[in-house]
Amino acid sequence: MIGTLHVPGPSPVHAVPAGYKLLVLCGLGTASFVIADPAVIAAGAAVVIMLYPLGRVPLHQVWVQARDLAPLLVLMAVTQAWFDSPLAAALTVTRVLTLVWAAGLVTATTGFSAMMAVLQRILAPLRRFGVRPARIAFALTMTVRFVPLLQEMIQETRAAQAARGMGRNPLALAIPVTIRALRLAEGVAEAVEARGALTDDDDFGIPERRHKEKASDTDA
Amino acid sequence: MTQTRDLVLMGLFAAVVAGLGLLPKVTLGFGVPITAQTMGVMLAGAILGARRGAGAMAIFLVLVALGLPLLAGGRGGLGVFAGPTGGFAVGFIVGAYLTGLLAERLPLRMVFPRLLIASIVGGIGGVYLLGIPHWALVADTPVSQVLLMALSFVPGDLIKACLAALVAAAIHRGYPVLQRA
Amino acid sequence: MGDAPAIELNQVTVRHGKRTVLDIDDLRLTDERIGLIGANGSGKSTLLRCLNGLVTPSSGQVRVDGLDTAQSIRQVRRKVGFVFQDPEAQIVMPTIAEEMDLGLKAQRLPSSVRRERMADALQRFGLQGREEDSAHLLSGGEKRRLTLASIFAMHPDILVMDEPTIMLDLPGRRQFRRMIDPLPQRVLIATHDLELLEGFQRVLVLDDGRIHADGSPRAAIEAYLDLVDAREAAA
Ligand SMILES: Nc1ncnc2c1ncn2[C@@H]1O[C@H](COP(=O)(O)OP(=O)(O)OP(=O)(O)O)[C@@H](O)[C@H]1O
Numbered sequence: 001m002i003g004t005l006h007v008p009g010p011s012p013v014h015a016v017p018a019g020y021k022l023l024v025l026c027g028l029g030t031a032s033f034v035i036a037d038p039a040v041i042a043a044g045a046a047v048v049i050m051l052y053p054l055g056r057v058p059l060h061q062v063w064v065q066a067r068d069l070a071p072l073l074v075l076m077a078v079t080q081a082w083f084d085s086p087l088a089a090a091l092t093v094t095r096v097l098t099l100v101w102a103a104g105l106v107t108a109t110t111g112f113s114a115m116m117a118v119l120q121r122i123l124a125p126l127r128r129f130g131v132r133p134a135r136i137a138f139a140l141t142m143t144v145r146f147v148p149l150l151q152e153m154i155q156e157t158r159a160a161q162a163a164r165g166m167g168r169n170p171l172a173l174a175i176p177v178t179i180r181a182l183r184l185a186e187g188v189a190e191a192v193e194a195r196g197a198l199t200d201d202d203d204f205g206i207p208e209r210r211h212k213e214k215a216s217d218t219d220a
Numbered sequence: 221m222t223q224t225r226d227l228v229l230m231g232l233f234a235a236v237v238a239g240l241g242l243l244p245k246v247t248l249g250f251g252v253p254i255t256a257q258t259m260g261v262m263l264a265g266a267i268l269g270a271r272r273g274a275g276a277m278a279i280f281l282v283l284v285a286l287g288l289p290l291l292a293g294g295r296g297g298l299g300v301f302a303g304p305t306g307g308f309a310v311g312f313i314v315g316a317y318l319t320g321l322l323a324e325r326l327p328l329r330m331v332f333p334r335l336l337i338a339s340i341v342g343g344i345g346g347v348y349l350l351g352i353p354h355w356a357l358v359a360d361t362p363v364s365q366v367l368l369m370a371l372s373f374v375p376g377d378l379i380k381a382c383l384a385a386l387v388a389a390a391i392h393r394g395y396p397v398l399q400r401a
Numbered sequence: 402m403g404d405a406p407a408i409e410l411n412q413v414t415v416r417h418g419k420r421t422v423l424d425i426d427d428l429r430l431t432d433e434r435i436g437l438i439g440a441n442g443s444g445k446s447t448l449l450r451c452l453n454g455l456v457t458p459s460s461g462q463v464r465v466d467g468l469d470t471a472q473s474i475r476q477v478r479r480k481v482g483f484v485f486q487d488p489e490a491q492i493v494m495p496t497i498a499e500e501m502d503l504g505l506k507a508q509r510l511p512s513s514v515r516r517e518r519m520a521d522a523l524q525r526f527g528l529q530g531r532e533e534d535s536a537h538l539l540s541g542g543e544k545r546r547l548t549l550a551s552i553f554a555m556h557p558d559i560l561v562m563d564e565p566t567i568m569l570d571l572p573g574r575r576q577f578r579r580m581i582d583p584l585p586q587r588v589l590i591a592t593h594d595l596e597l598l599e600g601f602q603r604v605l606v607l608d609d610g611r612i613h614a615d616g617s618p619r620a621a622i623e624a625y626l627d628l629v630d631a632r633e634a635a636a
């Protein structure tokens with residue numbers, strides 16, 4: 001199954017509405033490009049790090065995120081110091097780390113469904129251009145559904161091939177798995193259609209509020 | 221209006237890209253990681269075509285942004301887009317679209333060469349088209365420098381393009397249902 | 402529920418490329434429990450799919466309650482509930498409650514009605530109290546019951562099932578039968594599980610897309626066995 005990067009609350013950081021957190025994040029991103037002083041940005045990073053314990057996110061995560069980025073950061077810093085100046089290198093590194101930490105904090109303290117709700121709100125104005133938030137939410141659900149299924153299919157196919165004494169040819173694995181997955185996708189689409197779901201606009205997905213209930217259309 | 225079937229297929233290929241991210245990544249010489257994920261980008265474009273392929277990638281990225289650790293190495297969340305490789309991630313959309321467009325439009329009868337060219341130009345070029353400028357911007361490095369670094373990824377990318385084209389060609393032969401889209 | 406509406410097929414053919422996979426002159430189904438048997442590839446699934454508009458006939462008409470399936474797909478789908486052979490394909494949503502809700506929301510029912518229908522259907526199929534459980538971690542038999550419950554909750558007039566007992570063990574099959582028997586709907590089942598057809602009013606035998614025999618379960622099964630014997634002797 002798919003895990004999440006979410007850390008359970010409650011905490012003051014969890015309590016801030018998802019939309020505001022994303023706004024602050026955008027603001028921070030812009031500010032970090034306007035401010036060209038590594039010391040100021042480093043101070044910002046310190047504030048972000050202090051928010052981790054406040055949001056009940058293990059401080060270990062700060063380290064993990066930095067470690068994952070380390071090879072790239074070193075590469076960037078070296079080229080930068082070489083072609084530009086050590087100051088520019090410091091600026092880049094602090095900027096990237098601060099933004100990554102801040103974004104990581106938002107992700108850790110905001111639930112999947114809260115993010116999804118913000119997404120739907122962002123998408124709502126696009127309705128005019130034919131974007132259907134409910135359908136997008138449906139496709140997202142499909143992906144979450146298919147990831148473990150694909151893993152299962154890969155294991156089964158691999159076992160079947162091993163039983164026949166076939167080696168580890170990636171093509172001999174990828175092709176049958178892809179075809180099986182496509183067939184399953186057809187089946188799923190049929191099953192959804194047979195129930196008459198998703199034929200129009202908003203009959204799927206999260207925002208109950210939007211779901212207009214027509215009393216006249218209840219069962220006979 | 222997008223058909224239910226198309227939505228399911230887009231969801232499926234977003235899952236394929238996520239699944240490829242679970243494969244162990246190989247790290248080249250100076251810390252350049254090679255992941256199988258861009259192969260999923262090529263597959264999505266070559267099998268689903270431009271529109272649905274790009275849609276699949278958009279779905280994948282939305283899930284990443286919402287906090288699922290689906291990028292290679294279990295990365296996810298908004299931090300990805302703030303980091304230096306964020307442009308490559310967003311480039312998945314462009315990559316799949318270009319791959320699909322070329323796969324649909326290239327005036328080549330033979331399936332494999334057509335899909336191979338589509339995968340190379342779209343899946344490599346398209347992804348880098350956003351990835352490199354974004355890196356240059358975040359790292360404040362001249363584009364030419366980044367381009368030089370990116371060259372080290374290319375051999376791996378070419379292998380992936382070959383694999384993707386072989387798989388997609390086999391799918392088009394064995395499962396022609398998709399061509400009527 | 403009253404009388405379930407009739408199903409009528411008129412000069413129906415279904416072709417894939419040059420092959421005719423279904424060819425039915427005239428068929429009217431009004432019985433409560435109808436079985437459909439025949440060899441692999443004989444056209445059972447194709448016939449069932451026609452009833453829900455999943456397959457559009459290449460020629461002729463399929464009517465449910467007088468509605469042409471090609472023209473009034475939405476209304477027809479409200480009347481005809483379809484239980485698919487593979488629960489993996491049919492179960493779409495992550496939890497039992499969401500899976501149940503998918504079809505109910507499509508019918509635009511108010512949430513109070515949806516809750517009531519869901520509780521009733523889950524009770525009937527032995528899944529009460531499990532609303533929040535993952536739909537994908539259920540056992541094969543539980544998945545089958547969930548697919549039945551989710552379609553039943555939509556209150557169709559006709560229930561169509563394609564090989565519903567295929568992955569059930571013997572106790573599972575018996576339990577399935579016990580759950581089907583009291584259903585108020587007309588039920589149409591395509592199956593290779595001949596035991597399941599006991600007590601049905603009418604059983605059709607398909608052979609190469611055509612109706613080979615039509616009658617009581619006993620007569621139809623006999624005709625089917627004879628057909629298979631004749632084919633084997635010829636081969
Ligand atoms: N989409 C399709 N394209 C081409 N041929 C098809 C398609 N769908 C079904 N067929 C063909 O139609 C014929 C009838 O298939 P159908 O699935 O109705 O058989 P069935 O009686 O349900 O068989 P089984 O007992 O194996 O489930 C088969 O020969 C099959 O190959």
Ligand SMILES: [Mg+2]
Pocket residue numbers: 445446447563
């Ligand atoms: Mg069948």
